[in-house]
Amino acid sequence: MCLWGWPHGLSGWVAALGYTCLPSSFCAGPASVFSLPDRYFALLVPLCVLLLAAALVVCWGVLRQQRQQRYLLWLAAGYALSAIGLGWQSLLDSAQFAFWAPVTGVLYLGGAWSLARGIAGRYGKSAHPRTALLIAMVVLAALYYYGHVQDRLLVRMHWLNAGLGLMQILPMRGILRSQLPGNRLERALRMSFLLFACYTMVRPLLIMLLVPGLQGNDIPRSGYWLITLAGTLLFALWFTMLVVACTVRDVFAQLHEERSRDPLTRLLNRRAFMETAEGVLRDRRSGPWAVVVGDIDHFKQVNDNWGHACGDRVLQQISLVLQQQVRQGDLVARFGGEEFVLLLQRASLLDAESVVQRVRQQLDSSDVPGLPNGRRVTVSFGIAPVQSLEHLSKALSRADALLYEAKQAGRNRVRVDAEAQAAGMVAP
Numbered sequence: 001m002c003l004w005g006w007p008h009g010l011s012g013w014v015a016a017l018g019y020t021c022l023p024s025s026f027c028a029g030p031a032s033v034f035s036l037p038d039r040y041f042a043l044l045v046p047l048c049v050l051l052l053a054a055a056l057v058v059c060w061g062v063l064r065q066q067r068q069q070r071y072l073l074w075l076a077a078g079y080a081l082s083a084i085g086l087g088w089q090s091l092l093d094s095a096q097f098a099f100w101a102p103v104t105g106v107l108y109l110g111g112a113w114s115l116a117r118g119i120a121g122r123y124g125k126s127a128h129p130r131t132a133l134l135i136a137m138v139v140l141a142a143l144y145y146y147g148h149v150q151d152r153l154l155v156r157m158h159w160l161n162a163g164l165g166l167m168q169i170l171p172m173r174g175i176l177r178s179q180l181p182g183n184r185l186e187r188a189l190r191m192s193f194l195l196f197a198c199y200t201m202v203r204p205l206l207i208m209l210l211v212p213g214l215q216g217n218d219i220p221r222s223g224y225w226l227i228t229l230a231g232t233l234l235f236a237l238w239f240t241m242l243v244v245a246c247t248v249r250d251v252f253a254q255l256h257e258e259r260s261r262d263p264l265t266r267l268l269n270r271r272a273f274m275e276t277a278e279g280v281l282r283d284r285r286s287g288p289w290a291v292v293v294g295d296i297d298h299f300k301q302v303n304d305n306w307g308h309a310c311g312d313r314v315l316q317q318i319s320l321v322l323q324q325q326v327r328q329g330d331l332v333a334r335f336g337g338e339e340f341v342l343l344l345q346r347a348s349l350l351d352a353e354s355v356v357q358r359v360r361q362q363l364d365s366s367d368v369p370g371l372p373n374g375r376r377v378t379v380s381f382g383i384a385p386v387q388s389l390e391h392l393s394k395a396l397s398r399a400d401a402l403l404y405e406a407k408q409a410g411r412n413r414v415r416v417d418a419e420a421q422a423a424g425m426v427a428p
């Protein structure tokens with residue numbers, strides 16, 4: 001390790017840090033050339049980035065069943081292409097650096113766009129492939145010109161980094177403008193990507209300001225390269241950590257959704273209804289509450305006459321109508337078979353009855369695909385008030401009993417808890 005006295009200012013410290021972190025042959029100053037072992041030492045960073053790419057592929061492989069995880073593959077491709085470019089350039093000398101500039105440019109640009117495609121894919125946005133292609137062509141032409149016609153390393157670096165940053169930033173406008181999940185992890189992921197894209201664009205300028213004494217041809221064998229490698233590795237580690245955390249979160253959210261929803265209608269199932277109702281009924285401000293139990297009339301005939309698939313469509317249609325007729329915060333569940341349950345907030349029995357009447361009217365005026373024209377399905381309902389969380393089970397049984405009465409009375413009708421209505425018995 002070598003130290004040439006105390007460094008002066010920020011740039012001095014950065015330079016010193018760069019030199020002390022490297023093997024001794026690097027300490028001859030910024031103009032020194034890597035010895036062979038140093039070159040292979042510089043391959044460590046690309047190798048680490050490749051390993052992170054492999055980790056993302058494994059993550060994708062494990063989660064292949066989950067929807068919307070393909071973006072992991074694009075991110076992995078972005079890491080891999082950039083790592084191959086970095087590794088290869090680490091082994092080149094200055095003359096080869098210029099000769100191969102367009103080829104390494106293709107690797108870096110491909111990597112940058114894959115990253116952009118990955119982050120865009122995560123949020124369902126476009127990575128603007130045509131604009132990216134245009135940027136790539138302009139940058140590659142510049143790399144060719146300043147590599148083969150005039151060997152200008154610094155100019156090449158500015159062109160390349162500006163192109164890479166622009167490509168990464170392409171999907172950000174769409175992402176930042178839309179209403180996306182506002183949790184901290186997601187925000188950190190988006191902001192990190194944006195910051196890295198901005199850093200990439202100004203990287204040559206920034207590093208030249210921080211690392212003193214750089215001249216054009218020294219750069220591939222200098223502290224610039226070291227900081228580029230370190231920056232890439234730090235970003236890749238940080239970003240992978242965020243991506244994995246967000247993905248794990250997605251998976252848990254999806255598992256929770258699957259555990260809570262009826263797969264056919266996407267309504268809450270019985271368990272999720274009871275769990276969510278607990279929260280609703282604990283909040284006294286959301287009262288008074290009413291519970292509604294509905295059951296399709298002669299549903300067996302629908303299945304028998306027009307097939308099970310048609311029966312499924314009827315269930316979906318009714319679910320849709322129920323969801324359309326309730327307010328935000330009300331719960332709509334399928335308890336199984338052809339039975340539906342609603343928990344209505346800030347609703348008297350009269351309010352609940354008018355919700356049910358609206359449902360019946362809408363069902364009466366809508367066709368179900370698969371059912372013969374004019375053939376309607378009807379639903380019988382029972383409605384009871386809920387006074388508290390402890391009272392929920394009783395209220396459900398009461399509404400169920402009222403539904404049974406409605407069925408006995410000929411179906412296609414609504415029965416409201418008359419005693420409660422007479423007593424004005426609704427939750428406070």
Ligand SMILES: Nc1nc2c(ncn2[C@@H]2O[C@H](COP(=O)(O)OP(=O)(O)OP(=O)(O)O)[C@@H](O)[C@H]2O)c(=O)[nH]1
Nearest residue numbers: 295296297298299300301303308309311312337338
């Ligand atoms: N298509 C379809 N049918 C279902 C599903 N779940 C339950 N069923 C059917 O729903 C029917 C319920 O029949 P019943 O309990 O006799 O009730 P119903 O024919 O509606 O008669 P009432 O309720 O007395 O008016 C059965 O034929 C079940 O097979 C489902 O997910 N999809």
